[in-house]
Amino acid sequence: MQGYTIRQARALLDKGKIGAAELTRYYLERAAKLSPKLNAYITIAAAEAEKEALRAQAMLDSGNQKPLTGIPIAISDNISTKGMLTTCGSRMLYNYKPVFDATVIEKLKEQGAVILGKTNISEFCLGDNASSFFGAPANPYNVDKSTSSGAAAAVCADLAVCAISADIGGSIVQSASLCGVVGIQPTYGAVSRYGMISSAPSLSQIGAIAKDAQDCVALLSAIAGKDMRDMTSIGYKSDFANVKECNLQGKTIGIITEYIAQASAEVKAAIENTAQTFKELGCNIVQVSLPSAKYALSAYYIISSAEATSSFALYDGIRFGYRSKEGDTFEQNLWHTRGEGFGEEVKRRLLLGVFALGSGNYEKYYYKAKLVKEKLKAEFNAIFNTCDFLLCPVAAEQGDNTARSATSVQNWQASAFTVAQNLAGLPCASTACGYSKEGMPIGAQLIAPHFADAKLLACATAFEQVFASKRKEAAV
Amino acid sequence: MRYDVVIGLEIHAELSTKTKIFCSCEQYFGGEQNTRCCAGCAALPGALPVFNKQAITYAVKAGLALDCGISLESAFDRKNYFYPDLPKAYQISQFYKPICVNGKVILSDNTTVRVNRIHLEEDAGKLIHDDYHGVSLADYNRSSVPLIEIVTEPDISSAEQAREFAEIVANRLRYAEVCDAKMEEGSLRCDVNISLKPSGSPILGTRAEIKNLNSFKSIVRAIEYEIERQSELLDAGKKVVQETRRFNENHGRTIAMRSKEEAQDYRYFPDPDIPTILIEQAEVDKIASTMPELPEARLARYINEYNLPEAAAKIIITSKYLSDFYDSTVAIYNNYSEIANLFVVELFRLINDYQIDKDFKFTPKELARLAEMLDKGTLTRAAQKTVLEIMYTCGGTPDNIAKQENLILENDLEALEQAIKQVLSEYQKAVQEYKDGSLKVFGFLMGQVSRIVGKSTSPAIIKEKLTKALE
Numbered sequence: 033m034q035g036y037t038i039r040q041a042r043a044l045l046d047k048g049k050i051g052a053a054e055l056t057r058y059y060l061e062r063a064a065k066l067s068p069k070l071n072a073y074i075t076i077a078a079a080e081a082e083k084e085a086l087r088a089q090a091m092l093d094s095g096n097q098k099p100l101t102g103i104p105i106a107i108s109d110n111i112s113t114k115g116m117l118t119t120c121g122s123r124m125l126y127n128y129k130p131v132f133d134a135t136v137i138e139k140l141k142e143q144g145a146v147i148l149g150k151t152n153i154s155e156f157c158l159g160d161n162a163s164s165f166f167g168a169p170a171n172p173y174n175v176d177k178s179t180s181s182g183a184a185a186a187v188c189a190d191l192a193v194c195a196i197s198a199d200i201g202g203s204i205v206q207s208a209s210l211c212g213v214v215g216i217q218p219t220y221g222a223v224s225r226y227g228m229i230s231s232a233p234s235l236s237q238i239g240a241i242a243k244d245a246q247d248c249v250a251l252l253s254a255i256a257g258k259d260m261r262d263m264t265s266i267g268y269k270s271d272f273a274n275v276k277e278c279n280l281q282g283k284t285i286g287i288i289t290e291y292i293a294q295a296s297a298e299v300k301a302a303i304e305n306t307a308q309t310f311k312e313l314g315c316n317i318v319q320v321s322l323p324s325a326k327y328a329l330s331a332y333y334i335i336s337s338a339e340a341t342s343s344f345a346l347y348d349g350i351r352f353g354y355r356s357k358e359g360d361t362f363e364q365n366l367w368h369t370r371g372e373g374f375g376e377e378v379k380r381r382l383l384l385g386v387f388a389l390g391s392g393n394y395e396k397y398y399y400k401a402k403l404v405k406e407k408l409k410a411e412f413n414a415i416f417n418t419c420d421f422l423l424c425p426v427a428a429e430q431g432d433n434t435a436r437s438a439t440s441v442q443n444w445q446a447s448a449f450t451v452a453q454n455l456a457g458l459p460c461a462s463t464a465c466g467y468s469k470e471g472m473p474i475g476a477q478l479i480a481p482h483f484a485d486a487k488l489l490a491c492a493t494a495f496e497q498v499f500a501s502k503r504k505e506a507a508v
Numbered sequence: 509m510r511y512d513v514v515i516g517l518e519i520h521a522e523l524s525t526k527t528k529i530f531c532s533c534e535q536y537f538g539g540e541q542n543t544r545c546c547a548g549c550a551a552l553p554g555a556l557p558v559f560n561k562q563a564i565t566y567a568v569k570a571g572l573a574l575d576c577g578i579s580l581e582s583a584f585d586r587k588n589y590f591y592p593d594l595p596k597a598y599q600i601s602q603f604y605k606p607i608c609v610n611g612k613v614i615l616s617d618n619t620t621v622r623v624n625r626i627h628l629e630e631d632a633g634k635l636i637h638d639d640y641h642g643v644s645l646a647d648y649n650r651s652s653v654p655l656i657e658i659v660t661e662p663d664i665s666s667a668e669q670a671r672e673f674a675e676i677v678a679n680r681l682r683y684a685e686v687c688d689a690k691m692e693e694g695s696l697r698c699d700v701n702i703s704l705k706p707s708g709s710p711i712l713g714t715r716a717e718i719k720n721l722n723s724f725k726s727i728v729r730a731i732e733y734e735i736e737r738q739s740e741l742l743d744a745g746k747k748v749v750q751e752t753r754r755f756n757e758n759h760g761r762t763i764a765m766r767s768k769e770e771a772q773d774y775r776y777f778p779d780p781d782i783p784t785i786l787i788e789q790a791e792v793d794k795i796a797s798t799m800p801e802l803p804e805a806r807l808a809r810y811i812n813e814y815n816l817p818e819a820a821a822k823i824i825i826t827s828k829y830l831s832d833f834y835d836s837t838v839a840i841y842n843n844y845s846e847i848a849n850l851f852v853v854e855l856f857r858l859i860n861d862y863q864i865d866k867d868f869k870f871t872p873k874e875l876a877r878l879a880e881m882l883d884k885g886t887l888t889r890a891a892q893k894t895v896l897e898i899m900y901t902c903g904g905t906p907d908n909i910a911k912q913e914n915l916i917l918e919n920d921l922e923a924l925e926q927a928i929k930q931v932l933s934e935y936q937k938a939v940q941e942y943k944d945g946s947l948k949v950f951g952f953l954m955g956q957v958s959r960i961v962g963k964s965t966s967p968a969i970i971k972e973k974l975t976k977a978l979e
Contacts (some may be wrong), residue, residue: 112554125553132547134554229553234780262556263783339780342586345597346551350646362592389588389775398777 035190038103038247045092045102052092052102056085056146059104063148063191066508071169072182072191074109075117076149088144099250101144106192108183109150110157111238112227113137120229121153121164124373125353134227135262136196136238136255143254148192152182156231157200158340159377159443171210172506173472181207183241188213189508194242194251198228201332202426202450202460204239209426209462209475212506214492215241216248218485220457221266223252224259231381232339233264235332235454245463245492252485272486278494280313286320286419291449295425302466302474303425309498310423320415320422324407325452331404332451333444334397337385344382347373405455412456413481421491422479425449426462430474449477459485463492467504511704511739514712515664515731518699519677521656521687522631523566529630529654530557530600537693541636541647549633549651551595556781559584563654564607564785566686567628568795570656571608573684573802574623574677578792582607584628584779589772592646593633601629601657603776607785615672622661631655656687662701662712667731671724674698679803683828691723698727703748704738713738714748718755718762730755734762806831814844820852829866830855836872837879847879854893858900869903878906885966891915918964921973927960928977942978950974 036044044050060078067073081104088102107113110120112130114137119125133141140147155163162168168178172189179185183195184207197204199217208215217239230236240251249272258267287307292300307317349355349369356368374382388397415422427446453460458479465476476495480488528535531548547555571578585603611623633651637644658677664670678689678696689696703715716734721727733755738748752771753762801809803825810821825831830851837847859865878895881887887895887910898909910916931953932939938949957970 118553120553128553130554131552132554226556227554232780233556261558263558264781338777341775342588342596342598342777345588345590346553346595348590348592348595348597350592351550351595352552363590366590386775389777391773391775394775394777 035243036193037243038100038193038250041103041193042099046097048092052085052088052146053082055102056081056104056148059148059190059192062189063186066189066191067186069170069175070172070182070185070189070191070508071152071167072186072189073106073149074119074121074152074166074182077113077116077147078149080116081146081148084141084144084146088146091144098143098254100140100254102146103193104146104148105140106148106151106183106186106195107137108181108195108197109153110198110229111136111196112229113147113150116147117150118229119150119165120157121155121166122373122375122378123165123354124347124370125229126165128353130227132227134238135224135259137227139255139257140196145254151186151195151197153198154180154203155375155378156229156340156344157198157203157236158231158336158381159375163375163377165375171472172508173212174470175508177210177472179207179210181241184208184211184213184215187211187241187243188506194240194247196238196251196255197241198230198236198238200230200232200236200336200454201447202454204241205426205450205460205462205475205477206447208241209464209473209477212464212473212475212504213241213243214245214248214461214463214496215239216245216252216461216485216489217454217459218252218256219266219268219459219482221264222256222268222459222483222485224255224257224262224265226259226261226265231343232336233343234339235336244496245461245489248461248492249486249489252489256485268483272489278490278497280310280315280491280494282314282316283420283491284316284318284418285310286318286415286422288322288325288422288424289319290322290325291424291428294428294448296429298468299425299428299430299474302430303423303476306465306476306495307423309495313494313498318419320419322408322411322415322452324404324411327404328408328452328455329444329448331401331408332447332455333381333384334388334401335405335455337381338388338398338401339385340378340381341385341389344374344378349373408452409456412453412458412479416481420480421488424477424479426475426477430468430472453479458482459488461488461492463496463499464503465495465499466502471504473504509739509743510707511735511742512707512709513665513731513735514662514703514705514715515666515670516662516701517658517660517664517670517673518701519658519674520697520699521570521658521677521681521689522695523563523570523654523656523686524688524695525560525562525566525654527560527562528652529560529563529628530652532558532560533652535649535653537690537695539649541645541649543649545648545651549595549648551597557600557652557779559782559785560654563628564787565795566654566684567607567626567656568787568792569684569686569799570658570681571611571626572796572799573680573686574608574611574613574626574658576608576611576623576626578787579605579607579609580787580789580792581605581784582628582787583784584782585776586779587629587774587776589774591632592644593635593651595633595646595648595651599629599632600779600782601776602627603774604778605784613673613676615669615676617669619663619665619669621663621669621673624659624661626656626658629655629657662703667728667735670700670731671728674724674727676804679826683800683802685800685828694722697722700727700731700734702731702734702738704735704742713742714750716748716750716762717752719752719765721755726755726757729757729760730762733760737762800828800832803828803831806835810844810848814838814848816844816848820848823852823856824848827865833868833872833875837875840873841876841880843879843883846883847875850875850879850892850896854896855900858897862901864900868900870899874899874905881906881910885919885969886910886916888915888917888966891917917966917969919966919969920961920964921969924957924961924965924970924973927957928974930960931956932977939978950978953978
């Protein structure tokens with residue numbers, strides 16, 4: 033892996049082999065040089081980062097450093113940063129500077145982490161890679177191919193040590209998989225959503241993208257925890273301290289048959305190899321079935337679109353953000369502002385959501401989708417009675433997330449293997465487990481029961497240690 | 509044709525919690541624009557609602573005051589619509605699982621008005637239209653102020669019943685201390701749903717909804733106007749259109765705002781930012797144990813146990829503060845009617861003049877003493893009035909005030925006996941007339957005694973002693 037992990041950077045900083053300012057400058061320079069090629073950052077906050085580095089150095093000098101003190105981090109552009117542009121990849125917020133920090137940002141700043149800037153995302157984290165108002169981020173493994181998150185691209189190309197990203201529908205896991213890095217979407221409620229600009233509150237989460245699973249542990253332990261400002265946040269003690277042990281002897285790993293059946297030969301082979309590795313690590317491998325998986329995609333699009341219609345209703349151009357010059361009345365101006373401010377995919381979702389919640393349709397669509405969500409939770413819970421972890425592909429096809437399909441419904445299929453876990457609120461992670469013929473990374477998706485985030489990362493770590501020798505680095 | 513009038517009310521009441529329902533901004537009436545407004549009130553992206561437990565408790569109290577069942581599990585939903593005073597473009601309300609259900613209020617004519625539900629919701633901001641500059645400005649101070657909406661069944665059949673129901677609700681909310689129920693400040697607002705049907709017909713007519721009535725008088729006038737309007741339409745063989753109307757107070761007429769076809773589809777769905785509200789029965793019981801005696805129960809007590817005239821009792825119960833004050837005063841000195849008289853005549857006059865109707869500068873104990881001083885002949889009634897006004901405006905004990913103002917009657921009994929003796933011997937003819945049964949002359953004799961003893965003796969004592977002497 034290129035560049036530094038958190039642990040490597042930590043050691044250099046703590047031993048005084050590199051100063052916080054020097055490390056920050058190294059990353060700012062890399063970002064300035066390579067980001068235009070990768071379109072990974074929307075904002076590089078050089079001046080602020082250098083100031084934060086000085087503060088971090090003061091913490092180091094006084095011996096008060098914390099696990100993330102002086103670590104240069106990238107932040108996904110839908111997480112509010114006080115006074116720093118937060119666009120959500122949308123024209124609607126092209127000029128929006130929040131007046132408050134998200135809880136995760138507060139926590140990172142408390143630790144003395146250095147925020148390098150804000151990374152590119154698909155518009156409001158919805159839709160395919162091309163939906164960002166600022167253009168799609170490129171995949172460092174092949175810059176002709178795109179990925180859905182600048183955060184994964186930035187970590188992969190070492191334009192940041194690690195990143196905090198916001199997820200819906202599995203985008204953290206998907207983009208991490210495309211860029212061959214590790215991404216974790218934690219248990220729903222583990223990390224405060226306060227300050228995350230989300231489309232669908234019941235599905236959106238903040239997670240971590242890093243060079244390995246151990247770094248994800250460091251990030252999650254810094255940002256997780258109950259927050260009085262987010263009523264859906266849950267305080268729980270995930271045993272992050274014991275992740276290093278990673279003894280998988282006697283653990284049972286279930287392979288979700290429905291997903292394997294749909295995967296391409298290349299992806300299927302990579303997952304089977306991964307299962308074999310786990311077997312060699314002492315695990316029992318069993319086949320498990322998730323019968324309601326086939327409804328997951330529909331349920332996900334209905335719930336997320338329905339929630340988006342009201343969550344996005346506040347974009348009216350009155351208090352902040354884009355405002356059209358057209359229209360003489362409030363209503364007319366609203367039409368123009370929203371018509372011009374939102375991209376195609378967002379508008380498509382809004383129309384779908386309005387339909388799903390419309391008079392007479394609530395019971396037919398939204399309510400049923402919520403039932404599917406409950407059913408999936410129950411099915412996962414049943415599986416976890418016998419399994420410690422689940423293993424499956426991140427997507428049926430590997431790598432090529434650029435080829436835009438003929439219809440949006442086909443595009444939406446790309447999330448077919450990640451939305452069920454997202455609906456169930458389960459922690460899941462992706463780690464590289466192989467490469468396609470073109471040399472693009474293939475991700476293995478690991479899923480754990482609610483609140484077993486630390487065990488999940490321990491499991492990923494055990495696999496990484498075996499896979500390390502087979503790793504291939506990105507071209508950029 | 510004769511028609512039956514069918515009316516249902518929706519009453520919005522602002523809860524007088526310290527802070528707003530979904531954030532920690534303070535809430536009260538008035539103040540400079542946008543000074544009690546956080547990221548949540550202004551609906552900045554990423555802000556999240558955190559519900560105020562006090563608002564939940566207040567809603568439960570309101571439910572108990574209106575005889576409702578309390579839902580141990582209730583939830584918030586999003587009601588979606590665009591309007592410039594609603595920055596999120598959805599209002600957090602309760603649609604599928606309201607906090608209180610199935611209440612009732614019994615009117616003075618024994619009509620039972622069923623309360624279908626009481627739900628919690630947040631208020632919207634306020635628009636200030638500046639015609640001079642041709643702009644509208646938004647004030648979000650009111651944004652996210654807690655409201656309850658009380659929804660009745662269509663059990664009301666006249667303007668008078670509607671007014672009585674609204675007044676009872678307002679008073680009970682004040683007693684439960686959850687809402688100050690000041691219609692003029694907008695802390696209580698009323699929507700009226702009204703339809704007419706041929707007398708005795710089981711089939712309901714088409715209704716009109718009159719929005720945002722902000723006085724009891726407007727409720728009556730709007731209903732009366734609407735009955736006239738709808739019956740004229742029906743008499744002429746025309747149809748009543750289902751629509752929302754507003755009441756113009758200057759013209760006394762209701763005016764169409766939007767028809768059913770233009771009605772919004774609010775697309776209600778459970779708010780994913782707010783978990784289900786769970787309340788334990790023990791918690792409800794605890795809240796119930798703190799509920800005060802409600803106004804109707806007090807009215808009955810005043811009339812039946814204290815023998816107060818109904819009119820006086822009704823005046824005292826209009827305010828919980830005054831009614832509590834009355835109860836505390838009579839607990840110290842139990843001349844119920846004299847103290848009621850002090851309230852109804854003197855205190856209400858002062859309240860009218862000075863507009864202070866709570867946090868009095870004097871205590872029930874001091875008021876009890878003031879009543880006692882009159883009874884004991886230490887003060888004349890006129891002096892009592894003077895002392896009360898000073899107590900009300902400046903504070904102070906009645907004894908000290910009366911002393912300072914030289915209002916204490918000396919009541920020199922020896923001098924009085926002397927004066928009576930003198931008058932009885934001087935006016936023997938008059939005394940004889942009295943003994944023969946002419947009560948008229950008593951006043952004459954009393955006047956003569958008073959002239960001698962002067963103002964420093966209580967007329968009550970003169971009367972008492974003179975009567976005794978004459979017998």
